[in-house]
Amino acid sequence: MPRVRLIAIGDELLSGRRQDKHFSKLIELLQARGMRLQAAEFISDDEDDIVACLRRSFATPDIVFCCGGIGATPDDRTRQAAARALGVGLALHPEAERLIGERCAEMAAKGQGSADMSTPENQQRLQMGVFPVGAEIIPNVYNRIPGFYIHNHSFMPGFPVMAHPMMAWTLDTRYAQWHHREARVEHSFLVFGLPESRITPALETLEQRWAGIHAFSLPNVGDSGGHPHIELGVKGAPEAAAQALEWLREQVLSLGGRLSPPA
Template identity: 50%
Template sequence: MQVGLFIIGDEILSAKRQDSHLGKFIELLSLRGMQLAWAQYLGDDRELLTARLREAFASGDLVVSCGGIGATPDDHTRQAAAAALGRPLALHPDARELIWQRVQQMAAEQGVMADADHPDTLRRFQMGVFPEGAALVPNPYNKIPGFSVGHVHFVPGFPVMAHPMMAWVLDRYPQLHRQVGVTERSLIVQGAMEASLTPLMEAIEAEFAGIKVFSLPSVDHPRWGRCIELGVKGHPELLAPAYDALKQGVIHHGASISTEMVR
């Protein structure tokens, strides 16, 4: 099972707001020895969201979707999820109760009586309208929940809500946690071109199953100038021999090594 992330909202694509979900999600995954396989930024376009969510539901991946589950006209994620599943939308009774608790709390703070039939309350109940059969994702910040269908989980766009909800979702998959996460080792290579090192990279991946080789060239690195960060990543037990082979290959190539790094 791979792990994917949707980050939804026109405000992200227009840079009115800066995304903080991608980095935080990678951090939460790393703490559990997991890795992100893919991520997509999507605007508030119902047809596009429906198509992408249909693919996610069919993929079997563990997917978290951030944003667009409010009840204003520019929020389309709940409706798109229902369309992708071919299910009707329905007010989840437990979500209604949680939202009502929040409405009562806000009313008490303002010194007024809560009214379940007030138009504002009825609009808030719309935030509990999910595809039929959905389960709830608890929101520790203000009680208003997200929802899950299968392995696809929907949380709000607000980081203060979304991030603890992401963690809750990941903790529902202990079978994907690893005591030791993926590790990587790399070295800064100078005096070599990426193309000339490609055969070495291919040979390392062919010899060491489960190891990935990466190459990050720079033309103006602030410390090393023109260089290549060349490395391997994978399970720690497999990493050392693959890294040694990579390092010896670079030396044999005649390139210089400026520094070595472990992450």
């Protein structure tokens, strides 16, 4: 299975003016298709920062979703940065030009703007179809203005209403061969009255006994009026994970832990 990553671009995310909504949505879309997210990165609108990030990213075989910065205002530098990172030029994509023209005509029919693509406003809109040479378009069902795909990276707007359908389209169109290819489950249970330090050796032994199974431990100090506890679990292939989970429960009980909160 290839690794899947997210790159979210925008000063507004780093300053807190906007809250990211792509991270959780991409996880949801991937899980529905039997895939999973392995990493996420948040970076600024600075073009040099984007170039450095994308150069590292293009050097991998990963599936990468990049959200933000593909508009046509001065703070939108993702298209330019992608071209620099790949060492290619920028050009108006013919299909993007057609789609943007259709969008302008639709808006003009509603009394908003002009269908004449030679006007300064529409010439500026066409800049949103200027992509790195060799890119392919990603359809945008919201307003026709496409994103672009190149070198296993899918670039889309920061607007969730546009980006999320584009993510789904990309997963279903470009990566359908990876859907539900990895048989993987995750199980967990709560443990009370057991310090994490006491169960850690058992977690290490578990990973040695069941190759490919990963154990996890998520302590909770009992905030919101609850009892302190640990969420222990395993993830990996279904049969091995079930065996490892049962063994882990036995270890918890043998070490004095409880599976229910104190009365």
